[in-house]
Amino acid sequence: MLRPDATLSPMPHPLLDYAPEVAQALHDAQPVVALESTIISHGMPYPQNVQTAREVEALIREAGAVPATIAVIAGRLKAGLSEGELDIMGTDKSVQKISLRDLPGTVAQARHGATTVATTMRVAALAGIRVFATGGTGGVHRGAAQSFDISADLMELARTPVAVVSAGVKSILDIGLTLEYLETQGVPVIGYGVREFPAFYSRESGFLSPLMATGAPEVARALHAQWSLTLPGQSGGGALIANPIPLEAEIARREIDPVIEQALSDMAALKVTGKDTTPYLLGRIVEITGGRSLVANIALVKNNARVAAEIACELALMGK
Numbered sequence: 509m510l511r512p513d514a515t516l517s518p519m520p521h522p523l524l525d526y527a528p529e530v531a532q533a534l535h536d537a538q539p540v541v542a543l544e545s546t547i548i549s550h551g552m553p554y555p556q557n558v559q560t561a562r563e564v565e566a567l568i569r570e571a572g573a574v575p576a577t578i579a580v581i582a583g584r585l586k587a588g589l590s591e592g593e594l595d596i597m598g599t600d601k602s603v604q605k606i607s608l609r610d611l612p613g614t615v616a617q618a619r620h621g622a623t624t625v626a627t628t629m630r631v632a633a634l635a636g637i638r639v640f641a642t643g644g645t646g647g648v649h650r651g652a653a654q655s656f657d658i659s660a661d662l663m664e665l666a667r668t669p670v671a672v673v674s675a676g677v678k679s680i681l682d683i684g685l686t687l688e689y690l691e692t693q694g695v696p697v698i699g700y701g702v703r704e705f706p707a708f709y710s711r712e713s714g715f716l717s718p719l720m721a722t723g724a725p726e727v728a729r730a731l732h733a734q735w736s737l738t739l740p741g742q743s744g745g746g747a748l749i750a751n752p753i754p755l756e757a758e759i760a761r762r763e764i765d766p767v768i769e770q771a772l773s774d775m776a777a778l779k780v781t782g783k784d785t786t787p788y789l790l791g792r793i794v795e796i797t798g799g800r801s802l803v804a805n806i807a808l809v810k811n812n813a814r815v816a817a818e819i820a821c822e823l824a825l826m827g828k
Contacts, residue, residue, distance in 0.1 A: 527588025
């Protein structure tokens with residue numbers, strides 16, 4: 509399928525396919541929200557993963573935007589998934605979690621891939637989609653001074669003009685160093701209606717958001733200003749919209765911090781490393797909390813989808 513007119517990439521991409529409703533929305537300059545697929549394949553167990561993905565897409569439609577779940581199916585980049593493709597993401601054990609380094613091999617070998625935040629941003633930008641909703645972004649891992657373990661999400665935020673709505677960064681990370689890294693890369697970090705930067709399961713992290721916006725119109729104006737100030741030959745980069753988990757679903761820091769420490773200790777004992785760390789930790793936290801963290805995860809993803817749809821609608825009204 510040929511790529512519809514969009515502002516991010518002027519030419520059709522030969523490796524990219526669009527779901528019909530996504531293609532039509534982009535052609536008509538209607539709001540579209542990208543969604544990642546790693547949360548389906550590696551973030552939640554079946555059947556909650558597929559059910560949640562469908563509910564999130566429905567919430568975006570109810571808010572006036574069109575959902576575009578991003579994935580790689582048999583080597584093809586996908587902006588929007590069919591029902592059957594969504595089922596593949598949720599049930600097929602051959603689906604790999606792919607970051608940017610894995611994307612070329614997945615495409616070349618015609619394999620299935622569930623896209624991380626960084627990879628979803630890249631495909632969304634190729635597709636002409638400006639707004640992306642996820643659960644939590646990656647960041648600087650604890651002990652990064654020795655391991656150099658820094659998520660590719662942060663570099664992609666610095667160079668790809670897509671706004672990412674998340675519940676801050678995962679509380680398994682070093683939040684202070686993550687915010688420092690984003691500052692160094694010039695990435696706007698905007699607290700959505702809050703001064704304190706959220707920490708995924710918790711509304712509090714102990715760190716302030718560098719910027720704050722009171723609602724979707726203010727975020728849209730900030731994004732418009734950011735992308736309007738781009739120098740020739742540059743993309744303008746992305747932005748992180750830090751939207752706290754709903755109060756009723758929150759797991760307070762005093763409760764979740766000991767759980768995270770136990771999960772980190774268990775991971776170290778098993779010598780889990782690299783891209784397997786986040787899926788292991790999230791799964792172990794679900795086990796320790798008796799499923800409460802999964803309920804929180806689903807709630808924050810849905811909340812982020814609603815906010816992302818509102819921002820996308822505001823940008824569409826501005827012609828961005």
